[in-house]
Amino acid sequence: MKIGIPKEIKTNENRVALVPAGAEALVLAGHTVIVETGAGMGSGFSDAQYIAVGAQIAKDADAVWAAADMIVKVKEPIEQEWKRIRPGQVIFTYFHFAASKLLTMAHIASGAVCIAYETVELPSRELPLLTPMSEVAGRMAVQEGAKYLEKLYGGRGILLGGVPGVPPAKVVILGGGVVGVNAAKMAAGLGASVALLDVSLEKLRYLSDVMPANVQLIFSDRHKLLEQIAAADLVICAVLIHGAVAPKLIRREDLKTMRKGAVIVDVSIDQGGCVETMHPTTHENPTFIIEGVIHYGVANMPGGVPITSTLALTNATLPYVLKLANKGYQQALKESPALLNGLNIIGGKVTHRKVAEAFGLEYHPAESVID
Numbered sequence: 001m002k003i004g005i006p007k008e009i010k011t012n013e014n015r016v017a018l019v020p021a022g023a024e025a026l027v028l029a030g031h032t033v034i035v036e037t038g039a040g041m042g043s044g045f046s047d048a049q050y051i052a053v054g055a056q057i058a059k060d061a062d063a064v065w066a067a068a069d070m071i072v073k074v075k076e077p078i079e080q081e082w083k084r085i086r087p088g089q090v091i092f093t094y095f096h097f098a099a100s101k102l103l104t105m106a107h108i109a110s111g112a113v114c115i116a117y118e119t120v121e122l123p124s125r126e127l128p129l130l131t132p133m134s135e136v137a138g139r140m141a142v143q144e145g146a147k148y149l150e151k152l153y154g155g156r157g158i159l160l161g162g163v164p165g166v167p168p169a170k171v172v173i174l175g176g177g178v179v180g181v182n183a184a185k186m187a188a189g190l191g192a193s194v195a196l197l198d199v200s201l202e203k204l205r206y207l208s209d210v211m212p213a214n215v216q217l218i219f220s221d222r223h224k225l226l227e228q229i230a231a232a233d234l235v236i237c238a239v240l241i242h243g244a245v246a247p248k249l250i251r252r253e254d255l256k257t258m259r260k261g262a263v264i265v266d267v268s269i270d271q272g273g274c275v276e277t278m279h280p281t282t283h284e285n286p287t288f289i290i291e292g293v294i295h296y297g298v299a300n301m302p303g304g305v306p307i308t309s310t311l312a313l314t315n316a317t318l319p320y321v322l323k324l325a326n327k328g329y330q331q332a333l334k335e336s337p338a339l340l341n342g343l344n345i346i347g348g349k350v351t352h353r354k355v356a357e358a359f360g361l362e363y364h365p366a367e368s369v370i371d
Contacts, residue, residue: 001031001032001069001070001324001325001328002031002032002034002067002068002069002070003018003026003031003032003033003034003068003069003070003071003072003321003325004034004035004036004058004064004065004067004068004070004071004072005017005018005023005033005034005035005036005039005064005071005072005073006036006039006061006064006065006071006073006081007036007037007038007039007061008039008042008073008074008075008303009061009078009080009081010075010078010300010303011282011283011284012282012283012284012300012303012304013042013074013075013300013303014042014043014303014306015042015043015074015075015302015303015306015309015310015313016039016040016042016043016045016074016306016310017072017073017074017093017313017314017317018033018035018072018314018318018321019040019043019045019310019311019314020040020045020049020050020052020053020055021053022314022318022321023035023050023053023054023055024053024054025318025322026321026322026325027053027054027055028054029322029325029326031325032056033050033054033055033056034055034056034057034058034063034064034067034068035047035050035055035056035057035058035064036057036058036060036061036063036064037057037058037059037060042306043306043307043309043310043311044306044307061081061084062084065081065084065085065086065089066084068089069089069090070089070090070091070092070321070324070325070329071089071090071091071092071093072092072093072317072321073091073092073093073094074093074094074303074310074313075093075094075300075303076093076094076095076096076103077091077093077107079102079106082106082107082110085107085110085111085112086110086111086112087110087111087112087347088111088112088113088347089110089112089113090112090113090115090324090329091107091112091113091114091115092115092117092317092320092321092324093116093117094116094117094118094133094270095107095114095116095117095118095344096116096118096270096271097114097116097344097345097352097355097358098244098245098271098272098354098355098358099245099270099271099272101358101359104345104350104355104358104359104361105359107345108345108348108349108350108361109348111347111348112345112346113329113343113345113346113347114343114344114345114346115324115329115339115342115343115344116342116344116352117129117130117317117342118130118270119242119341119342119344119352120320120338120339120341120342121242121338121341121342122338123337123338125242127242128316128338129313129316129317129320129342130178131178131316132309132312132313132315132316133302133309133312133313134177134178134179134182134240134267135178135179135182135312136301136302136305136308136309136312137179137182137267137301137302138178138179138180138181138182138183138186138236138238138267139182139183139185139186140301140302140304140305141179141183141186141236141238141265141267141301142160142171142183142186142187142190142192142234142236143186144265144286144296144298144301145160145171145234145236145263145265145296146160146169146190146234148263148287148294148296149169149233149234149261149263151261153287153294154261154287154289154294155261155262155263155294156233156259156260156261156262157261158233160187160190160191160192160233160234161190161191161192162191167193168191168192168193169192169193169233169234170192170193170194170195170231170232170233170234171183171187171192171193171194171195171232171233171234171235171236172194172195172197172228172229172231172232172234172235172236173187173194173195173196173197173235173236173238174197174220174225174235174236174237174238174239174249174274175197175198175237175238175239175240175268176196176197176198176200176203176204176207176217176238177238177239177240179236179238179240179267180196180198180236180238181207183236183238183267184196184207184211184215185211185212187234187236188211188212188214188215189212191214192214192234193214193216194214194215194216195215195216195218195228195232196211196215196216196217196218197218197219197220197224197225197228198217198219198220199219199220199221201219204217204218204219225249225250226254226257229250229254229257229258230257230258230259231259232258232259232262233259233262233263234262234263234264234265235250235258235262235263235264235265236264236265236267237249237250237264237265237266237267237268237273237274237275237278238267238268239268239274240268240271241271241354242354244271244354244357244358245271245272245354245358246268246271246272246273246274247274248273248274248275248276249274249275250264250274250275250276250277251276252276252277252290252291255277255290255291255292255293256291258291258292258293260292260293261292261293261294262292262293262294263293263294263296264278264293264294264295264296265296266278266295266296266297267301269297269298269299270299270300273297275295277290277291277295278295278297279297280297280298280299281295281296281297281298281299282298282299283298283300283303283304286298320336320338320339323335323336323339324339330370330371333366333370334370340366340367340370341366343366343370346366346369346370347369349362349364349369350362350363350364351363351364351365351366351369352366
């Protein structure tokens with residue numbers, strides 16, 4: 001199989017979908033790897049390193065897309081890339097279709113085979129290709145939140161961990177999944193007073209055994225949420241519903257109850273965000289202010305630490321890339337229930353129920369469309 005690795009062109013996206021070690025594994029398995037020139041530079045990998053392991057270097061993105069049977073990316077193809085997609089071409093990347101009807105309709109029209117990292121799901125309900133980036137994003141959320149709490153950036157002017165004699169900042173985390181847990185660990189480690197809210201008592205009981213003493217665990221409802229965000233210096237939104245648009249937990253009118261200069265970091269923005277007033281931002285222009293509350297909505301947070309993120313992501317994705325390449329996508333999907341869960345669109349048909357429901361589209365069970 002010919003596997004194409006185009007350079008990521010989303011704003012300030014410096015990750016790459018395949019490191020030289022991964023390219024070597026694919027070449028040794030008998031495949032052709034075509035990497036766009038400069039694709040790895042943002043993550044510290046040169047063209048020469050890919051050439052050394054047997055990959056080919058293409059002069060531009062058009063050459064990569066035209067030659068490849070399967071495109072492996074980090075982020076969803078953006079509008080200027082859509083014209084390059086061919087019917088039957090496999091695209092393996094983060095898509096987050098439920099957050100964008102325009103993106104969804106473009107890929108339906110393309111006729112491509114769209115397998116989304118974020119919906120590859122094991123029988124345990126673990127999302128193995130989303131987990132590493134959720135770990136990065138959860139930890140980054142605290143770093144970024146702490147920065148924007150500084151007065152220089154419009155924040156309250158409060159140090160996350162406080163100092164002896166001065167209380168620490170209050171950090172409220174909505175959601176006890178991978179993002180929320182990593183955010184809580186990071187915030188607690190810095191000395192903040194942390195409240196983590198979730199709707200699963202089972203999860204809260206588990207977290208009570210593993211979280212440090214400065215993390216308070218609260219069963220979430222509307223009343224408790226409002227009570228907690230009103231006292232918060234930093235709110236981290238980390239709610240995920242597999243493959244679906246995120247629920248709007250914080251409404252515009254709720255902002256008026258919050259402290260001026262408080263910060264909201266909405267890690268759920270890839271799936272539409274948990275805050276009614278949030279919209280996607282970039283690393284270049286990461287924040288905006290509504291009702292005196294700083295909103296941070298960078299949609300590719302891990303792209304800000306590309307060396308860490310690329311290595312973490314490709315450690316997880318390479319086994320699945322090899323499976324798709326070695327067996328062909330049809331056989332790989334038949335043999336791997338996890339990969340089959342990742343299939344969102346094929347030949348113009350939507351095969352993920354939550355994506356179909358988000359836009360009122362006809363749903364086709366994935367099993368029914370694999371030859």
